[in-house]
Amino acid sequence: MNIYGIRAIYRFEMARTFRTLAQSVAAPVLTTSLYFIVFGKAIGSRMGDIDSIAYGAFIIPGLVMLNLLNESISNASFGIYMPKWAGTIYELLSAPVSWVEVLFGYVGAAATKSVILGLLILSTARLFVPYEIAHPVWMIGFLLLTAVTFSLFGFIIGLWADSFQKLQVVPMLVVTPLTFLGGAFYSINMLPPLWQKITLFNPVVYLISGFRWSFYGVADVNVATSIAMTFGFLIICLTFVWWVFKTGYKIRS
Amino acid sequence: MPTSASMTIDNAVPIISLRGVNKTYAGGFQALKNVDLDIKRGEIFALLGPNGAGKTTLIGIVCGIVNASSGTVIADGHDTVRDYRAARATIGLVPQELHTDAFESVWATIAFSRGLFGKPPNPAHLEKVLRDLSLWDKRGVKIMTLSGGMKRRVLIAKALAHEPSILFLDEPSAGVDVDLRHDMWRMVRELRENGTTIILTTHYIEEAEDMADRIGVINKGELIVVEDKDVLMRKLGKKQLTLTLRQPMTSIPVGLSAWSLALRDDGDTLVYSFDSQEEETGIAELLRALGEHGIEFKDLRSSESSLEDIFVSLVHRPKGAMV
Numbered sequence: 053m054n055i056y057g058i059r060a061i062y063r064f065e066m067a068r069t070f071r072t073l074a075q076s077v078a079a080p081v082l083t084t085s086l087y088f089i090v091f092g093k094a095i096g097s098r099m100g101d102i103d104s105i106a107y108g109a110f111i112i113p114g115l116v117m118l119n120l121l122n123e124s125i126s127n128a129s130f131g132i133y134m135p136k137w138a139g140t141i142y143e144l145l146s147a148p149v150s151w152v153e154v155l156f157g158y159v160g161a162a163a164t165k166s167v168i169l170g171l172l173i174l175s176t177a178r179l180f181v182p183y184e185i186a187h188p189v190w191m192i193g194f195l196l197l198t199a200v201t202f203s204l205f206g207f208i209i210g211l212w213a214d215s216f217q218k219l220q221v222v223p224m225l226v227v228t229p230l231t232f233l234g235g236a237f238y239s240i241n242m243l244p245p246l247w248q249k250i251t252l253f254n255p256v257v258y259l260i261s262g263f264r265w266s267f268y269g270v271a272d273v274n275v276a277t278s279i280a281m282t283f284g285f286l287i288i289c290l291t292f293v294w295w296v297f298k299t300g301y302k303i304r305s
Numbered sequence: 306m307p308t309s310a311s312m313t314i315d316n317a318v319p320i321i322s323l324r325g326v327n328k329t330y331a332g333g334f335q336a337l338k339n340v341d342l343d344i345k346r347g348e349i350f351a352l353l354g355p356n357g358a359g360k361t362t363l364i365g366i367v368c369g370i371v372n373a374s375s376g377t378v379i380a381d382g383h384d385t386v387r388d389y390r391a392a393r394a395t396i397g398l399v400p401q402e403l404h405t406d407a408f409e410s411v412w413a414t415i416a417f418s419r420g421l422f423g424k425p426p427n428p429a430h431l432e433k434v435l436r437d438l439s440l441w442d443k444r445g446v447k448i449m450t451l452s453g454g455m456k457r458r459v460l461i462a463k464a465l466a467h468e469p470s471i472l473f474l475d476e477p478s479a480g481v482d483v484d485l486r487h488d489m490w491r492m493v494r495e496l497r498e499n500g501t502t503i504i505l506t507t508h509y510i511e512e513a514e515d516m517a518d519r520i521g522v523i524n525k526g527e528l529i530v531v532e533d534k535d536v537l538m539r540k541l542g543k544k545q546l547t548l549t550l551r552q553p554m555t556s557i558p559v560g561l562s563a564w565s566l567a568l569r570d571d572g573d574t575l576v577y578s579f580d581s582q583e584e585e586t587g588i589a590e591l592l593r594a595l596g597e598h599g600i601e602f603k604d605l606r607s608s609e610s611s612l613e614d615i616f617v618s619l620v621h622r623p624k625g626a627m628v
């Protein structure tokens with residue numbers, strides 16, 4: 053194992069984060085605060101409780117997930133896209149590092165950053181809404197698992213993309229709709245029966261449901277299913293990355 | 306300590322060895338055709354060839370940036386595909402293009418390189434590399450603020466950060482001023498003295514003539530010559546005798562057709578080319594014959610062809626012609 057190699061990549065990526073700390077942290081925290089003001093306070097005060105949870109509190113796990121997904125994907129995809137774009141990837145390709153080590157470095161850094169951000173958003177939320185966490189260990193577990201999985205997904209997007217447009221198209225056209233329709237702002241039980249069925253094809257439903265369960269002990273879908281689905285997606289992403297590195301697809305000519 | 310016997314064996318085993326290496330790019334273009342090449346331990350090897358000949362492709366295959374379509378590459382005893390870790394750890398690469406991390410500092414980027422290649426931190430070594438390249442004063446600045454030549458130095462520093470025993474320099478002198486070129490070549494010689502094997506490409510043939518122990522010429526993906534520089538110069542070098550005539554001539558008299566003569570400068574000079582290896586140069590006979598034809602000259606000069614001339618003649622030689 054090339055530990056120094058992993059450390060070099062991880063540090064490089066974290067340095068990039070800290071260099072752009074203001075954008076990386078301020079923007080999501082600000083947006084989330086706006087959500088809490090608008091949905092939590094202004095609209096939420098007119099909404100009834102869902103599953104006997106106040107609406108303002110109900111949306112917290114979903115909002116954190118929303119940010120976690122977006123941040124994980126954009127951090128990781130940008131992290132690997134940049135060296136491809138700038139040409140500095142030559143060094144990574146000529147270095148004695150395996151794809152596992154590359155993943156540890158890039159995905160590790162992207163996940164670290166989004167977990168930090170997730171926790172920051174949770175703390176910000178506390179300023180607006182009182183909430184409790186029923187299963188803190190599971191909460192952290194979901195946070196980590198989701199951050200890693202979607203950082204991996206972002207890494208794949210970054211490998212695949214050959215333009216800045218492509219880099220943004222998947223997050224915008226796929227991930228944002230899926231998170232909004234994934235029950236961040238409502239319980240899927242509130243949907244008409246047909247849509248309740250259709251929505252189960254959306255992987256984000258399982259993430260948000262499981263995460264919300266760790267807060268309030270209530271879930272839209274079975275918690276075990278949530279965990280299994282997240283792991284399943286993680287394994288799919290891992291297999292894909294392994295294949296990419298094995299064949300050199302899109303990175304080695 | 307290795308015994309002297311094992312040293313000789315070590316020196317006999319090539320440090321890099323390519324066998325039957327082919328490369329066809331995705332578009333179907335064949336950039337390398339069945340390349341066999343051995344690089345000797347501790348030598349400076351110059352790879353020459355016109356634009357698009359396949360130099361960068363060949364380097365890319367050895368370094369792991371390009372996948373070969375077929376063939377094998379052994380670097381320091383390790384297969385570069387199956388045993389890529391060990392192979393790559395010994396290699397440093399200075400790429401042709403100036404690819405740098407714009408927002409990083411010089412120090413951060415070379416520390417990164419060292420780590421990436423699996424070496425524990427060693428600030429003393431990094432300091433030495435930066436000082437040797439006159440970059441020490443710039444260690445704290447962002448790379449994007451450096452000039453092109455400075456960025457080239459940063460790339461060299463990155464390649465040397467992990468103390469490689471094989472160094473690839475892909476056109477290191479492109480866009481580099483005279484001072485840096487001198488510094489760089491001094492450094493290359495120093496590295497060689499410390500046992501580093503150096504493979505370089507350049508379009509400044511006189512540099513190769515100056516620096517290299519051996520020369521390889523690649524053209525259209527084919528390695529057409531690999532030879533000791535001195536042997537190559539002797540074997541393919543031509544000598545020329547240039548005569549400045551008193552009276553300009555319009556054509557070469559038929560009686561002189563036994564010599565390979567050419568008229569230059571509107572008939573003011575007569576040039577005789579001959580093979581430097583021949584015992585008999587034919588100069589004495591030529592001068593006598595000139596006298597018989599009443600051709601007088603006011604000056605006479607002889608010159609040897611440079612590696613550049615040899616290179617040009619090799620690359621433009623019809624396919625299949627023997628060396």
Ligand SMILES: Nc1ncnc2c1ncn2[C@@H]1O[C@H](COP(=O)(O)OP(=O)(O)OP(=O)(O)O)[C@@H](O)[C@H]1O
Nearest residue numbers: 305330332334336355356357358359360361362363
């Ligand atoms: N990624 C690629 N895809 C397709 N063709 C390529 C690719 N890279 C290089 N080539 C082609 O392969 C040939 C060899 O290119 P290479 O860069 O190895 O040449 P070179 O000898 O280094 O030239 P130069 O002196 O200009 O640097 C060229 O015809 C080039 O167009």
Ligand SMILES: [Mg+2]
Nearest residue numbers: 360361401475
């Ligand atoms: Mg080149």
